Amino acid sequence: MFAKILIANRGEIAVRILRACRDLGVPAVVAYSEADRETLAVRLADEAICIGPAEARKSYLNQPAVVSAALITGCDAIHPGYGFLSEDAGFAEVCAAHDLAFIGPRAEVLEKFSSKYAVRRMLAANGLPTVPGSRGILTDLRDALDQASAAGYPVLLKPSAGGGGRGMRLIRSPRELETNLPLSRSEAQAAFGDDSVYFEKWIEESRHVEVQVLIDRHGNGIHLGERDCSVQRRHQKIIEEAPSPAMAEPARERLRDLAIRSAMAAGYESAGTLEFLLDGEGNFYFIEINCRIQVEHPVTEMLTGIDLIAEQIRIAAGEPMTLRQEDVQLRGHAIEFRINAEDPGDNFAPQTGTIEELALPGGPGVRVDTHLYPGYEVPPYYDSLLAKLIVWGETREIALARSRRALAEIHVGGIKTNLPFHRGIVDNAAFLGAEVSTNLVDRVGAAAFVAGGAADR
Numbered sequence: 001m002f003a004k005i006l007i008a009n010r011g012e013i014a015v016r017i018l019r020a021c022r023d024l025g026v027p028a029v030v031a032y033s034e035a036d037r038e039t040l041a042v043r044l045a046d047e048a049i050c051i052g053p054a055e056a057r058k059s060y061l062n063q064p065a066v067v068s069a070a071l072i073t074g075c076d077a078i079h080p081g082y083g084f085l086s087e088d089a090g091f092a093e094v095c096a097a098h099d100l101a102f103i104g105p106r107a108e109v110l111e112k113f114s115s116k117y118a119v120r121r122m123l124a125a126n127g128l129p130t131v132p133g134s135r136g137i138l139t140d141l142r143d144a145l146d147q148a149s150a151a152g153y154p155v156l157l158k159p160s161a162g163g164g165g166r167g168m169r170l171i172r173s174p175r176e177l178e179t180n181l182p183l184s185r186s187e188a189q190a191a192f193g194d195d196s197v198y199f200e201k202w203i204e205e206s207r208h209v210e211v212q213v214l215i216d217r218h219g220n221g222i223h224l225g226e227r228d229c230s231v232q233r234r235h236q237k238i239i240e241e242a243p244s245p246a247m248a249e250p251a252r253e254r255l256r257d258l259a260i261r262s263a264m265a266a267g268y269e270s271a272g273t274l275e276f277l278l279d280g281e282g283n284f285y286f287i288e289i290n291c292r293i294q295v296e297h298p299v300t301e302m303l304t305g306i307d308l309i310a311e312q313i314r315i316a317a318g319e320p321m322t323l324r325q326e327d328v329q330l331r332g333h334a335i336e337f338r339i340n341a342e343d344p345g346d347n348f349a350p351q352t353g354t355i356e357e358l359a360l361p362g363g364p365g366v367r368v369d370t371h372l373y374p375g376y377e378v379p380p381y382y383d384s385l386l387a388k389l390i391v392w393g394e395t396r397e398i399a400l401a402r403s404r405r406a407l408a409e410i411h412v413g414g415i416k417t418n419l420p421f422h423r424g425i426v427d428n429a430a431f432l433g434a435e436v437s438t439n440l441v442d443r444v445g446a447a448a449f450v451a452g453g454a455a456d457r
Contacts, residue, residue, distance in 0.1 A: 009081030014041035020309035033059035133200035159188035165235030211259035245434035357413030424451035
């Protein structure tokens with residue numbers, strides 16, 4: 001096990017990693033930007049170090065600053081969390097060059113899985129069905145127009161690097177492709193340092209499901225079931241639940257089995273998530289793999305009782321997993337609600353301000369992961385995620401009842417959040433009937449789901 005870990009991230013995931021380190025008995029140092037000097041992770045940490053100004057590229061994305069912080073504080077490992085440097089093969093290589101363990105896949109594994117398009121081809125060769133799409137990375141507009149015409153519209157432009165919905169564009173006509181291809185490339189370059197894009201055929205009424213896997217360096221691998229992440233806005237998830245309420249048991253078992261077998265055959269290691277689209281006939285298609293811990297990992301933790309962060313750390317330390325597939329028991333149903341600083345009444349526009357009041361829910365089956373406290377200033381520089389409310393019940397109906405209770409109890413004062421959206425959707429007929437699709441919120445509009453018509457303030 002490691003002697004000391006540098007946590008190179010912020011917000012709720014920094015707090016979550018800090019807690020896992022303490023459970024493991026491993027000292028941890030929180031790296032923070034000047035804008036995050038007063039964040040909860042810094043307040044809770046035994047040791048913290050500033051790595052630069054508020055701008056992410058000068059702090060959380062500043063590789064020399066992060067590595068220096070680890071060396072100065074005597075750390076022998078770096079946990080990147082999600083986002084920022086979490087899937088950066090070059091950074092993992094720099095860590096190795098300085099005798100620092102990167103808590104995630106090794107550099108050569110990240111490099112192998114860095115291109116979404118290449119990974120689709122690789123895992124298809126290992127038995128995973130994939131969404132039809134472009135023959136390769138789009139070279140220019142003419143190439144894109146020719147391939148999209150041959151495939152048929154609509155198509156979804158996707159950056160080959162990165163994730164989180166950035167750079168993705170739904171294209172329904174040649175004119176839209178002409179307009180959006182340079183925008184998609186520009187956004188991909190800004191977000192991931194790589195402007196290569198490809199496209200997939202757009203499945204109009206699809207669901208988004210994903211399988212959580214853990215694979216060590218000794219040939220051991222398990223899946224921990226699937227999550228359904230179909231409630232999204234602008235291709236970004238806002239509600240996740242497990243197990244998927246839209247899958248029949250035979251398809252569910254086939255999905256899980258194919259995911260773990262193909263990931264192991266392709267040489268993956270660490271915690272990872274294989275993502276799929278599910279069409280109206282129940283067919284699933286692989287779209288990408290996330291080589292990191294996911295925002296929605298607590299959903300799986302609530303079902304299994306397994307600490308995914310702790311397991312990820314043990315794998316990075318080179319320890320063989322003691323868990324076997326028969327040890328994984330998936331109990332009940334869990335739902336996660338992402339509480340964001342955004343106004344659902346204004347197309348989910350980002351919000352900033354001071355947390356003046358904070359009341360968090362509790363009771364059976366309720367968990368809240370957050371970095372908030374009264375007086376905390378929400379900065380304008382980073383992702384809008386404020387908290388995650390995760391609710392568990394023996395059945396989906398019980399989980400929904402507890403969700404209503406918890407959403408009624410939670411209060412974030414001083415800033416607009418998307419809580420009214422969540423309070424409305426738990427009574428929405430489409431959501432209750434598990435009839436949502438990835439484009440439902442964008443197509444219908446957030447107002448159709450908002451309860452009370454006003455944001456929490």
